[in-house]
Amino acid sequence: MSKDEGLIIRLSKREVDWLIKAAQKSYPLEICGALFGLINSDGRILIKKVVILSNILNSSVAFQIDPEEFLAELMRSENEGLRHVGFFHSHPGSATPSDIDVKFMRLWPESIWLIISLINYEIAAYRIVNSEVRNVHVEII
Ligand SMILES: [Zn+2]
Structure with a gap:
């Protein structure tokens, strides 16, 4: 579907394990949240903080982050x-963005979209570049 644009995000194994556990607990409902971090001089994005926020849709096919929780966390x-x-x-x-995901990704073109699959625990990340969905390389340390 997408070409790799060379962008790399780095995430700790501890955070990945924590996210998988939380996702398993809510399965089949989707969990969602926000990623916060720092951008290195080499352009690498270091995820320093992962926050789980409420999925106000309570759905197994879509999510919508509680806007008030997101705003509070953004300021914090x-x-x-x-x-x-x-x-x-x-x-x-699978960890592939749905049509709805892509629609929302287009509204946040600077953002990384990380998806965790509960079939095989694959972690994939994407970003919109020149209105195309591109893979982002996820480095787990
Ligand atoms: Zn999705």
């Missing part, structure tokens, strides 16, 4: 010196 994280770099959500299926 900015005070901590972190930038909002993207969003994550879980899929009961």
Whole structure:
């Protein structure tokens, strides 16, 4: 579907394990949240903080982040010196963005969209570049 644009995000194994556990607990409902971090001089994005926020749709096929929770977390994280770099959500299926995901990705073209599959625990990330969906390389350390 997409070409790799060379963008890399780095996420800790501990955060990945924590997210998978939370997603398993809510399965088949999708969990969602926001990613905060720092952008290195080499352009690499370091995820420093992952926050799970309420999925107000309570759905297994879509998510919508509670806007008030997101705003509160955005202000808290900015005070901590972190930038909002993207969003994550879980899929009961594969880690490929749905048509709805792509629609919302277009509204947040700077953001990284991380998806966790509960089939195989694959973690994939995407971003819109020149209105195309591109893969983002996820480095787990
Ligand atoms: Zn999705």
